[in-house]
Amino acid sequence: MMDPVDNTLDQQDAMLASLQSTFMTAPFNRLVGIEFGEYHEDGGVTLCLPVEEHHQNGAGVAHGGVMLTLADAAISFGIARTVGLRCTTVEIKINYLRPVTGGVLEARSHIVRAGRRLVIARAEVNCRGKQVAEALATFAVLR
């Protein structure tokens, strides 16, 4: 007979795999080139992005929209994983701390507070061991 605990874990793994596939195959995430990084025990997620020439703006540094897209995806994934409900970004704010000329961007999300209607979460974006951006977002839980 199958162990019920293992069964539950298998189901959780399957749901997480399905969620990961949904995020990693979302058209714009693919266009930008977002890659999966790792899961964290607190519910957060790390997503990565190797910076390429097509991410640059006219000044030759990574476009702010690239960091925002990566941060939003990491936050959205973290919330979907933690809250388990469909959520949508209602507000996001990002501070740019340093220009990015190359390397791999890593966005790590943290769930600050998950309410019934709104979820507040943040993400820090690092590159080559230094923080390059900080994002704070409000997501609405869809019913």
Add this chain to the structure above:
Amino acid sequence: MLGSDRFHRNVGVEFVEFHGDGATMRLRLRDRHLDADGTVHPGVTFTLADSALGHGISRALGRPCTTAEMKVNYLAPVSGGILTARSRIVRAGRGLVVARAAVRCGSEPVAEALATFAILR
């Protein structure tokens, strides 16, 4: 500057016009702009607003600038059509510029952005 922005070209952002206090940019929505839920990815709307702000500010002031901080409120989900972003300078100081941008899909307001740009020397 407009033509050399590879990320804009990759996303499909197009320049429409400059105004005295900002700029208008647009984006014809395609499947590649969608998120997992089938609506436009927040990063797309953000990128369009940021481009209208950055180009509008640097043109109005005649100086290059960079986004220091930006916040976007998403007002309605969209999944197709043409997005238009119109930026306006709220206050231009010596080192920092505060500006906002309204993003619409047709006549429907889709997002509102408020940003702080740093003027580069």
